[in-house]
Amino acid sequence: MILPGDGLVLPPLSFARPAAPRFAGLPRAIKRVEDIVAAALLLLMFGVPMLIAALLIRLESSGPALFRQSRVGQDGASFMIWKLRTMREQRVPGDELCQARPGDPRVTRIGHWLRCLSLDEMPQLVNVLRGEMSLVGPRPHAPGTCVCGRPFEQISPRYAARHRVRPGMTGLAQVRGWRGETETEDKLLRRVDSDLEYIETWSLRLDLEILARTFAVVLCMSNAY
Numbered sequence: 001m002i003l004p005g006d007g008l009v010l011p012p013l014s015f016a017r018p019a020a021p022r023f024a025g026l027p028r029a030i031k032r033v034e035d036i037v038a039a040a041l042l043l044l045m046f047g048v049p050m051l052i053a054a055l056l057i058r059l060e061s062s063g064p065a066l067f068r069q070s071r072v073g074q075d076g077a078s079f080m081i082w083k084l085r086t087m088r089e090q091r092v093p094g095d096e097l098c099q100a101r102p103g104d105p106r107v108t109r110i111g112h113w114l115r116c117l118s119l120d121e122m123p124q125l126v127n128v129l130r131g132e133m134s135l136v137g138p139r140p141h142a143p144g145t146c147v148c149g150r151p152f153e154q155i156s157p158r159y160a161a162r163h164r165v166r167p168g169m170t171g172l173a174q175v176r177g178w179r180g181e182t183e184t185e186d187k188l189l190r191r192v193d194s195d196l197e198y199i200e201t202w203s204l205r206l207d208l209e210i211l212a213r214t215f216a217v218v219l220c221m222s223n224a225y
Contacts, residue, residue: 022203031202042122054066066082067084067087068083074164079133081132087108088107134165134168134169136168138171162192173195
């Protein structure tokens with residue numbers, strides 16, 4: 001399946017540019033209804049599996065079953081994202097924020113499978129219902145996340161333009177294979193290109209195609225560890 005705009009090279013975007021017109025007015029309301037209805041149905045579907053996963057997390061390692069972390073959302077506002085905890089150790093204050101990588105010793109056994117199946121992301125459905133996230137959109141990053149020792153916003157001059165819309169549980173970048181650790185500047189730039197392409201070409205059909213492709217990516221356990 002080919003998504004609209006594959007291979008499109010976007011011109012530079014200004015940080016001062018107003019919200020994307022495709023997300024204004026009626027389209028914005030339609031996307032919000034889509035989020036609320038789908039998130040509520042998915043919570044009903046995954047409620048019991050999440051409870052079972054939470055119990056297994058508590059049995060395997062000490063600490064809470066849920067993990068909260070500050071992320072950058074729409075218009076640069078911060079919010080607390082929810083996940084099922086998949087690691088034994090959390091970040092030490094003052095350390096550079098490290099993304100999970102293949103063979104990461106911090107990941108628990110149950111956490112490994114939760115990450116492979118993306119079940120650790122399911123509590124974010126609550127973030128969607130609260131209006132902090134959308135089902136589809138640019139993935140939110142933690143403030144100060146770096147690659148090669150440089151913050152994301154220093155690597156791409158267009159990075160801030162991702163924040164013109166609500167961040168998503170999945171996105172165009174993820175279904176194109178840019179999922180998992182961002183260990184090179186090139187990977188970050190490709191993710192940003194896909195995120196901005198999504199903002200400029202958004203449609204309800206595109207959202208549905210991304211959601212369908214997300215399930216295929218999860219079933220293949222691609223770039224998850």
